[in-house]
Amino acid sequence: MGVIIVTGIPGVGKTTVMKKAAEGMDIQFVTFGTVMVDIAMDLGFVKDRDDMRKLSPEQQKELQIKSAEKVASMGDVILDTHCTVKTPKGYMPGLPEWVIKKINPTAIVLVEADAEEIFNRRAGDTTRNRDQDTKEEINEHQMMNRAAAMAYASLTGATVKIVFNHDNAIEEAVKQAAPVLKRE
Numbered sequence: 001m002g003v004i005i006v007t008g009i010p011g012v013g014k015t016t017v018m019k020k021a022a023e024g025m026d027i028q029f030v031t032f033g034t035v036m037v038d039i040a041m042d043l044g045f046v047k048d049r050d051d052m053r054k055l056s057p058e059q060q061k062e063l064q065i066k067s068a069e070k071v072a073s074m075g076d077v078i079l080d081t082h083c084t085v086k087t088p089k090g091y092m093p094g095l096p097e098w099v100i101k102k103i104n105p106t107a108i109v110l111v112e113a114d115a116e117e118i119f120n121r122r123a124g125d126t127t128r129n130r131d132q133d134t135k136e137e138i139n140e141h142q143m144m145n146r147a148a149a150m151a152y153a154s155l156t157g158a159t160v161k162i163v164f165n166h167d168n169a170i171e172e173a174v175k176q177a178a179p180v181l182k183r184e
Contacts, residue, residue, distance in 0.1 A: 001027070001076045001183050003103050005158075007083040007094070007149065008111035009141045011122040013165045013173075017111050018078050020170060021177040028074055032081035035067040061098065068102035078181075079103065083110065083145040083152075086133075091144045095152055105158045107180045108149045111173070113165050115139045120167075 008014035019029055033049075040046045040063050045055060055063070071079055082094035095103070113121075115135035122132070133141070149160045161180050165173040 001181070002106040003071060003074075003077045003079055004180060005079045005081060005095070005103070005105045005108045005152075006111065007081055007108065007145060008165075009082075009118065009138065009145065011118045011125065012111050012113050013121070013170075014109075014111040015080055017163060017165050017170065017173045017177055018080065018109065021174045021181055022078055025181060026076065027181070028077045030071060030074065030077050030079050032067060032071065032079055035070055036063045039063055039066050039070065064096070064099045065102065068099045072103050079105070083108075083148045084141065086141055086144075091141075091148075093148055093151075095148075097155060100152045100155055104156050105152075107159045107161060108152060109177055109180055110145055110149050110160060110162050111165050111177075112142050112145075112162060113167075115142075117167050 006014050006018040022029060033052075037046070037049050037052060040052060040055070040059075041048075043063075045059055045063070046052055071077060085092045085094050115138040118138050119133070119135050146160075146162070152158065153160050159180075161177070163173050163176040
């Protein structure tokens with residue numbers, strides 16, 4: 001099976017869907033950002049997660065490469081990460097070439113929902129400080145993720161599976177994701 005990437009914009013429920021789909025399976029669930037922080041702390045680059053954004057681009061790239069190598073060596077893994085990162089200057093790839101080629105995923109699962117559903121989920125989630133995007137901006141971000149996922153697939157030969165996580169339909173989303181987790 002190897003590495004399966006799960007991605008989706010904030011508030012879509014990617015972690016919830018894939019953790020439920022993997023219940024009872026011998027698969028590690030890993031968050032790319034957590035791997036990066038752990039390595040950064042081991043190298044003495046940071047004292048905590050909040051220091052990560054203060055690192056130079058060169059240090060960030062070094063951490064991305066080391067993190068990708070670590071994930072690739074873990075065996076069967078669901079890797080929770082972002083396909084694209086929305087910044088004030090535009091979208092950045094969440095998995096630049098030097099990362100995606102080292103991870104070499106077998107599949108990319110892109111979790112999506114209707115813009116209105118995501119908008120309402122974000123508005124109702126007081127535990128997070130998320131961007132207050134419009135429904136149009138949410139749709140745009142999901143389309144950027146689709147384009148990026150296909151570009152990543154063209155670099156690695158991975159398949160791309162779109163899973164819809166609609167409100168009150170988690171079981172249907174899990175059913176859609178399940179074929180990607182089957183060993184063949």
